[in-house]
Amino acid sequence: MPTTTTIYRKRLFHTAVTSSDSVYNTWQCRIMYYWFKKHKQFGGPTSEMGGFTRILHSGKPDNFMDEMPTFVAQPLPAGMDQAVLNRPWAFVQWLKQADIKEDYILMSEPDHIIVKPIPNLSRNGLGAAFHFSYIQPNKYESALRKFFPEEEGPITNIDPIGNSPVIVAKASLKMIAPTWMNVSLAMKKDPEADKAFGWVLEMYAYAVASALHGVSNILYKDFMIQPPWDTEVGKTFIIHYTYGCDYDLKGNLTYGKIGEWRFDKRSYYDIPFPKSHPLPPPGVPESVVTLVKMVNEATANIPNWGS
Secondary structure, X not given: OOOOOOOOOOOOEEEEEEEOOOHHHHHHHHHHHHHHHHHHHHOHHHOOEEEEEEEEOOOOOOOOOOOOOEEEOOOOOOOOOOHHHHHHHHHHHHHHHOOOOOOEEEEEOOOEEEOOOOOOOOEOOEEEEOOOOOOOHHHHHHHHOOOOOHHHOXXXXXXXXXXXXXXXXXXXXXXXXXXXXXXXXXXHHOHHHHHHHHHHHHHHHHHHHHHHOOOOEEEOOOOEEOOOOOOOOOOOXXXXXXXOEEEOOXXXXXXXXXXXXXXXXXXXXXXXXXXXXXXXXXXXXXXXXXXXXXXXXXXXXXXXXXX
């Protein structure tokens, strides 16, 4: 009896992380890359996780070029070189100059920890992105219409996303990135937009640029979690540890007040995160416990940690 064989074609994606050369960004990148390598290996022969690049936008090599595959991008001129603007400019340079083998790109960040192998979540020309509750195009329509005029369509065409985490076709990102850069600069120069968007300005700029190029996104709520607000790891792929985690010794969250037990990346701007961070007290959610255990494993196994 004849049989048919389905040939599965992997759609590899390249993971790219933008970073400054600060101690703060560097220790986060090292932990991120540790877990990238581990989960790429866990994924086995069917893994769609391809290569990795740290896009270093300091303009010069640093001491970790041999540890992490790195592309050195030039920063913006003095006075324009804020982190939120350096990121799109760094991507423009990387996409133009680097030899990227994969057909898709995952834009990630230093404070992302990969929890399990990530498949290529994009489909049918659509990107795959995380839905940020605080990206609200409808709320800021008057400001956004300066950059996304009415002839481009309804404001709902702008997805509630940032540039990360996003998996998108490389060909699409090559179109989007220069527009993302230009919209970021234009927003920064516009007092209304700058005031409205603040530290999420380049996130709005990416969402606008994606919409201007007709690249819509599938929104994945399980793409990542953000402790302490998300308490379970569940089906997620990424833990994003942007918020401080403060608890009393009974396991109660004391957000906004330094806890008796604390995990906060911002406590380590000038020194690497310490090895063997104390585990949280009983009652603290699974997401926070998992985060601390994963950070501890990475710092225990990365060579020359603390250098």
